[in-house]
Amino acid sequence: MKTLSAENALRVEILRAHAALEREALGRQARQVGKALKPAALLHEALPVVSGWSTWRLLQGLSLARRYPLLIAAASSVLTGRGKRRTWLRIGIGVLLGWQALRAAKAPRNRHARE
Known part of the structure; x- marks a missing residue:
């Protein structure tokens, strides 16, 4: 009788571990979708030539x-x-x-340099 309850307890623990792994995988996938749906990522997908600094400038515009x-x-x-x-x-x-665009472009660079 003890072996049956031990087997059930082991089965419950395995199911709990499996559920925890599935939750972790779901959270990771949700973060990946969130990252892929950011405006910069969408713009990079639409225009692969645009990257990094130019993407930031376009989004600022x-x-x-x-x-x-x-x-x-x-x-x-x-x-x-x-x-x-x-x-x-x-x-x-x-x-x-x-002139305003040049001023705006220089300001964030200095701010990031200070951080």
Whole structure:
């Protein structure tokens, strides 16, 4: 009679260990899916040429476009216009945007260097 209860206890322990291994595997798979669904990973899958630093820059640009949609709309309307004044205005806006992008690109590098 003792052997039967010992066998049952052993079977229960084996089932518990098996369930723990399955939970661990499920957690690992969930983390892998989460990592694969990050915007940078999705962008890298869509455009394999884009990697690392350029992916970060593109995501920053998309974040800026989401945050300031009216600014983007105004810039596109100015950039598609015609005339000499608008040409100089387009050049000025391009220089301003380039300067801001350069400033934004340098700031995170310095922040990461300090950490």
